[in-house]
Amino acid sequence: MKELRHPLAEVFGHLPSDMSAKAQRFRKNRLCPFNNKVPSCTKDKAKDPLGVCSVMHRNRPVITCPVRFRENWLIADDAADFFFGENATWTSLTEVRLTDYDGKSAGNIDVVLVAYDERGQVYDFGSLEIQAVYISGNVRDPFAHYMADCRNNAHMDWTEKPNYPRPDFLSSSRKRLAPQLMFKGGILNAWRKKMAVALDVAFFETLPALERVSKEDADMSWLVYDLNDRGGESYELKRIETVYTKFSDALNTLALPRVGKVERFMEILQSKVDEKLENPPEHKTIDSPFEY
Numbered sequence: 001m002k003e004l005r006h007p008l009a010e011v012f013g014h015l016p017s018d019m020s021a022k023a024q025r026f027r028k029n030r031l032c033p034f035n036n037k038v039p040s041c042t043k044d045k046a047k048d049p050l051g052v053c054s055v056m057h058r059n060r061p062v063i064t065c066p067v068r069f070r071e072n073w074l075i076a077d078d079a080a081d082f083f084f085g086e087n088a089t090w091t092s093l094t095e096v097r098l099t100d101y102d103g104k105s106a107g108n109i110d111v112v113l114v115a116y117d118e119r120g121q122v123y124d125f126g127s128l129e130i131q132a133v134y135i136s137g138n139v140r141d142p143f144a145h146y147m148a149d150c151r152n153n154a155h156m157d158w159t160e161k162p163n164y165p166r167p168d169f170l171s172s173s174r175k176r177l178a179p180q181l182m183f184k185g186g187i188l189n190a191w192r193k194k195m196a197v198a199l200d201v202a203f204f205e206t207l208p209a210l211e212r213v214s215k216e217d218a219d220m221s222w223l224v225y226d227l228n229d230r231g232g233e234s235y236e237l238k239r240i241e242t243v244y245t246k247f248s249d250a251l252n253t254l255a256l257p258r259v260g261k262v263e264r265f266m267e268i269l270q271s272k273v274d275e276k277l278e279n280p281p282e283h284k285t286i287d288s289p290f291e292y
Helices: 021-029 066-083 140-148 168-188 247-255 260-278
Strands: 008-011 052-055 060-063 090-097 107-117 122-132 132-138 166-168 195-198 220-229 233-245
Touching: 008 060, 008 140, 021 090, 052 066, 052 166, 060 168, 060 220, 066 090, 066 107, 066 122, 066 195, 066 233, 090 168, 090 233, 122 168, 132 168, 166 168, 168 195, 168 247, 220 247
Parallel strands: 122 195, 195 220
Antiparallel strands: 008 052, 052 060, 090 107, 107 122, 132 166, 220 233
């Protein structure tokens, strides 16, 4: 199947081809429909937000904005099902600062789910991390071009433009996900608190195979979501799988590199040595200026 030429899957929560009054109002006022901390989109820049929720990759939308996962707060329900019992009363808190033993910041937890009793006393909590996908290339240019004339650019062809935007799954896991688990996850695991990670199915499929355990034995869950096409009118967030793991096993799998063969590295060293020997440096001597 030929890849779609328009790189943007959703702009301010709507398809680029959606010319309904609602979609135009969201684009005009730069609004976010996915429970952002304020009504407006604040991605990248508050005054000039990059209102791209997801991009197209191999004819499927891939979520690139973490707020996109907040649709109907489905992620909170799914995480609470893992953290607490069926009859628990809970609420959610966003962007909660986590500190280490010395009081230094280990980063903010995206969402903390808190269980409390009839007196309002907190007796348990769990951590929910939201991992959207980084983009390689330039997404600001096609976004600006589209916004300049949405109607005429609804089906624009951006494929020949430089720096065509694509999901960068490798950077998303190595530079973001693994460090998050190492620092924040390490503290939470030491406290024996459960952790959940919400992520896009296309991203999850690029991760190394994780060793799965039962829900009862798990201290970590992976909430895997996709954007389902609602008849070509919009996309709907849908959980397609929950993967249960042990935190330590998952961290080791993600943090450690896939080890290649040492023989291949030896071949590289040999080629460099051969190149050096074939072109030895010239060592010239000069008469000492101190001799008479």
